[in-house]
Amino acid sequence: MRLAFREALLAFRRAPMLSALSITTIAFSLFAFGLFGLVALNIRNALQKVEDRVEIRAFIADGTGAEATSAALGDIAAFPEAASVRLVTQTQALDRARLELGEFSDVFEEGILPASIEVRLKTGFRDPATVRAVAKRIEVYDFIDDIRFGEEWVEKLHRLRNIATLAGATLGLTFAVVAIIIIGSTIRMAVMARSREIAIMRLVGATNGFIRAPFLIEGFLKGTLGGALALVLAWVALAIINRFVVQATFFDPWMGAVGVVAGACIGLAGSALSVGRHLKRV
Amino acid sequence: MIRFSHVHKSFARTGAALADVSFQVNKGEFVFITGPSGAGKSTILKLCFFDERPSQGEVKVYGISSATYTPADVPRLRRRLGIIFQDFRLLEDRSVEANIAFALEVTGTPAGQIAGRVARLLAQVGLAAKATAIPRELSGGEQQRVAIARALANDPVALVADEPTGNLDERATRGIFQLFKDINASGTAVLMATHDLDLVRRSGCRNIEINRGQLVFDSAADGGFRASGASPMMEEDDA
Ligand SMILES: Nc1ncnc2c1ncn2[C@@H]1O[C@H](COP(=O)(O)OP(=O)(O)O)[C@@H](O)[C@H]1O
Ligand SMILES: [Mg+2]
Numbered sequence: 001m002r003l004a005f006r007e008a009l010l011a012f013r014r015a016p017m018l019s020a021l022s023i024t025t026i027a028f029s030l031f032a033f034g035l036f037g038l039v040a041l042n043i044r045n046a047l048q049k050v051e052d053r054v055e056i057r058a059f060i061a062d063g064t065g066a067e068a069t070s071a072a073l074g075d076i077a078a079f080p081e082a083a084s085v086r087l088v089t090q091t092q093a094l095d096r097a098r099l100e101l102g103e104f105s106d107v108f109e110e111g112i113l114p115a116s117i118e119v120r121l122k123t124g125f126r127d128p129a130t131v132r133a134v135a136k137r138i139e140v141y142d143f144i145d146d147i148r149f150g151e152e153w154v155e156k157l158h159r160l161r162n163i164a165t166l167a168g169a170t171l172g173l174t175f176a177v178v179a180i181i182i183i184g185s186t187i188r189m190a191v192m193a194r195s196r197e198i199a200i201m202r203l204v205g206a207t208n209g210f211i212r213a214p215f216l217i218e219g220f221l222k223g224t225l226g227g228a229l230a231l232v233l234a235w236v237a238l239a240i241i242n243r244f245v246v247q248a249t250f251f252d253p254w255m256g257a258v259g260v261v262a263g264a265c266i267g268l269a270g271s272a273l274s275v276g277r278h279l280k281r282v
Numbered sequence: 283m284i285r286f287s288h289v290h291k292s293f294a295r296t297g298a299a300l301a302d303v304s305f306q307v308n309k310g311e312f313v314f315i316t317g318p319s320g321a322g323k324s325t326i327l328k329l330c331f332f333d334e335r336p337s338q339g340e341v342k343v344y345g346i347s348s349a350t351y352t353p354a355d356v357p358r359l360r361r362r363l364g365i366i367f368q369d370f371r372l373l374e375d376r377s378v379e380a381n382i383a384f385a386l387e388v389t390g391t392p393a394g395q396i397a398g399r400v401a402r403l404l405a406q407v408g409l410a411a412k413a414t415a416i417p418r419e420l421s422g423g424e425q426q427r428v429a430i431a432r433a434l435a436n437d438p439v440a441l442v443a444d445e446p447t448g449n450l451d452e453r454a455t456r457g458i459f460q461l462f463k464d465i466n467a468s469g470t471a472v473l474m475a476t477h478d479l480d481l482v483r484r485s486g487c488r489n490i491e492i493n494r495g496q497l498v499f500d501s502a503a504d505g506g507f508r509a510s511g512a513s514p515m516m517e518e519d520d521a
Contacts, residue, residue, distance in 0.1 A: 204385040208353065
């Protein structure tokens with residue numbers, strides 16, 4: 001094992017440019033992944049906050065009877081998705097509007113704002129599809145004039161998050177494939193450069209695993225370094241965004257570790273795929 | 283210990299290289315393989331250390347059969363053999379002692395034992411004074427001694443040598459051959475391909491002659507085709 005490590009480190013010294021190239025490719029692959037991952041992460045956080053405030057407002061037509069309204073309230077409260085159901089009378093609506101608008105409060109006249117039913121949903125039922133479904137079920141009461149649930153916002157954020165995830169995954173995977181190819185070809189060159197040594201190792205009875213180990217270690221080390229570099233790049237990018245664009249959150253340590261491990265896997269995959277094939281030819 | 287049973291070998295591009303070759307090398311024996319260039323000598327040796335597989339027939343070396351071996355058997359087998367070539371095959375960028383230590387390292391010898399073993403091996407081949415030289419600084423005969431020391435590193439039961447004196451002058455050849463005789467005297471079998479017929483005749487050792495891929499003469503076979511200086515040896519079935 002010590003010998004294998006020594007040989008692996010020797011490979012870095014023999015081809016420093018090539019090693020740097022494979023490390024940066026891995027880093028860029030994971031950086032692309034990470035950058036879009038960060039966007040997705042922050043959108044998710046934003047969504048969480050928006051979704052916490054998701055509520056359905058069903059406006060009640062003028063002149064609806066009190067029994068009809070309270071029956072509907074009871075029905076809706078029994079929905080499995082409903083966390084709380086509240087009636088906002090015309091007077092309350094007016095009070096609220098006046099409170100929110102302060103000095104312009106006079107523009108409202110008694111009776112101009114409709115009464116409404118406000119429904120808050122339980123967590124887990126705040127995604128656009130569920131919200132829409134619940135709204136549909138409330139809409140069936142014929143005294144409901146109009147129904148609002150901030151659909152544009154929720155849907156936009158969802159779509160944005162999906163796009164960010166998809167873009168990150170696509171770009172990251174593309175770079176990962178490039179990284180595996182580059183690692184593969186550096187391993188190929190390393191195998192060729194050491195073909196004499198490898199042939200002699202075979203001759204004196206070194207096992208295949210033993211011959212392979214330095215190359216796998218080399219790929220693993222490059223991948224790990226690439227992963228760490230990607231993390232640093234992502235952190236720098238985030239610091240810039242924080243400074244000039246918006247306040248955003250970084251990965252938690254666990255996600256960072258996953259990134260480095262992903263780098264190690266890319267490096268290992270690149271060398272494992274290459275070394276078996278090329279050792280056969282030596 | 284080494285047994286060929288009706289071995290045929292043909293290559294995709296050049297066709298048949300060996301046809302129906304059968305012989306056996308016993309423990310501690312010294313056997314020459316002779317024949318003109320292209321006869322199939324190297325192919326026989328490669329079959330011995332499982333660098334090639336027979337197309338037909340069976341090669342059995344130290345209990346491992348070409349018919350049933352697994353990939354893990356190959357390194358195990360090669361640790362029991364010492365393999366030597368005409369072109370030495372040393373690592374040019376390392377010292378003599380590093381070349382020998384390499385063979386011990388890659389087979390997992392504990393690090394603490396390596397220096398001592400290397401020194402003993404160098405003394406055995408008469409190169410103790412050249413431990414720190416690099417191969418380029420040595421004569422051909424000396425480089426071959428390094429290769430022999432490396433081949434002996436893992437205490438082989440047999441040496442397999444493919445024209446080990448092919449690149450050497452008369453004097454160096456005699457020295458290397460004497461070294462093989464000494465190693466053989468301590469119990470290690472030797473299977474050596476050569477086309478130096480003088481050497482073979484003078485040595486009085488068993489000679490297997492190959493021509494166009496066929497075994498045409500074996501001085502140990504009962505009623506050998508030709509008279510030879512070699513004393514016929516009894517074959518025992520211990521392959
Ligand atoms: N790897 C190979 N591929 C194709 N043909 C080969 C190969 N090795 C040997 N041969 C052929 O097998 C025959 C015997 O070769 P070889 O065993 O090297 O002979 P020798 O060592 O007696 O000179 C030759 O005709 C040679 O061309
Ligand atoms: Mg030959």
